[in-house]
Amino acid sequence: MEILFDTMERLLSLTSLEIVRSCMDTIKWNRRLISLRGSRGVGKTTLMLQYVKLHYPAGSRKALYCSVDNIYFATHSILELAENFYKYGGEMLLLDEIHKYNGWSREIKEIYDSLPTLKVVISGSSVLNIINADADLSRRCRNHDIYGLSFREYLKFYRNLDFPVYSIEDLLHQAPEICNKVNEVCRPLSEFEKYNKAGYFPFFEDDVEDYYYTLQNVSNYIIEQELPSLCGIDSSYARKIKALLCVVATGVPYEVDLTKLSQMIGLARTTTLDYLQKLEKAQLLTLLYSDTINVKKMQKPDKMYLQNTNLLQAYSLRRPHIGTVRETFAVLHMRVGHSVEYGKEHGDFVVDGKYTFEVGGKDKSFKQIADIPDSYLLVDEIEYAVGNRLPLWLIGFLY
Template structure:
């Protein structure tokens, strides 16, 4: 296949994908500044990075780097041919699949000053493997998991204003309650609504496919000297998080049971974090390296507990950590759980059901509550921050 043949194939692929874009796009997209000539769009698998790129692809050629048709060609050669064919820019999707992608992006950015060069990637590990050389040229944009506010917009075609759960605008809260049943919608969102592909149906099967690709494709890509035993160990960690009523793991027992050293175990867990499979909430003041003592481990996406038919006891805390971190807040595990569960930007939070007491926390976050009370935040309100 020649470069011209490849361009023709890519044009066909892009045309089909654009024709099949969803009618309603994530409201989060409208808040993004896409004016930079060089963009690196990051985020977990399945959050809509490709949809975002294709919806803004006018005058640009879409290049799926994970497509086997693309693999035989150098990224430079494809992009140079696209520019020669009159394209204003290129979008390289899943850029880490391209050989020496960071070198090529930097060279293309410098050699074609009038062209736009965008790339997407589903792993924050790319930041450490190549982005350091691109930081002065490429603006990084992160696409988070779907918020409850966005789920409502896509599901019910009602876009409500952003609400600060710590200081809620009461008329805005009342507007949501009057328009929909927030508790029923929130329950559906937690079970099958944190990624926009819920609109296509078969959410559980789609998310399981995402999880499998993370473990069997993404992890080996970023972890040197991976073995079958390491993959089974990561599956064991996933199984433990799914079924355990307490969101912690024992480093000592895992190293003994699986015959791996602590250094390798920590390396595997860190990669699982970077590919957005798990979320580790450490205590404030922990060492700069990953520190699991006193930390809480959750699935990155709270709906994973339901999809894997796991123990849903940790869904509440998993969602609180998820919603706050995805909104850009700093979240830490409490040093003393007799006081609270989390510390968020200096504010202490306790998490529980409708009758949960706040211990000594500044706020208690209650599931099953529809309206805010003094010192009490309805859990669904945390999903309205973006």
């Protein structure tokens, strides 16, 4: 066990507290069992290490972070580790990459039941299914989905500009004041363009091509390794799934014709729908429906997008359609903490069943949503809000 503490201390020494994401304060760390789920590269490991560094003194043996792909687990079980850690006064055990450990759910359940004062944090792939795990953990585990950087977090992470999270009501009703505050310290349109190209993942280092290469490697790992092992997707279909992502990335905002899409990538219709839903769980796609309350498990989505604008740039075979970039940005931010429906003929999106949004360029008019209450334009290429005409980048302050 000492080798795990040594490894943790080395990692903690390299972990900066200069920027701590706001989701740190929304995670229920005091629960006995929580999970952090998210795509590779969104910062789950950093969150866990920062929590240890913030709440336990250097050299403490009361908290232990380790990745379960450490060679230690070739000859030891996580149950054995937890029991030994608990015996010597351990309070919080943080287990990273839990999906790489066979039979993890049964041992986590045993830890939960037999060591009632030990807090356990597990992190894993966004496709990690706690509810359908081998042991029923759904009643025991509090799940937290971790996403990449919002536009607000990008400004903090890369530009050292600190703004609070705003509720959707605050953004809509205090838009002029918020826009003034942002414009006093930066040119939001310039930063917005940079964010959409290379700002979602917190590992951009000034080389866009290298960044996109890394994104493709991350998504390839999800498609070729995680989806087959965790979701039962046939690994021989990996090439077709990548082709599907390219199709979505290259076109205009994609209204789903499932039969045409199935023919295009060479998969059966039901298989294509199943794969779309699993790609959404993997945080590679976003699927929108026109009725989220009555949506059925095997109902086709009305519209779909790459999950974030950086993936859109990485997978597009040519310069992405500007309308697709705009809508992808809007959906990404509105979906965190809110329900979003496809608006069809009445605006692009309906949020929380109340607010209607139409997305477009600076010449966009209210024509399509003129008579709809609580309707707003999200407009690209403007810096300030005027009435219900809001800058598109403003929605990036929702999380």
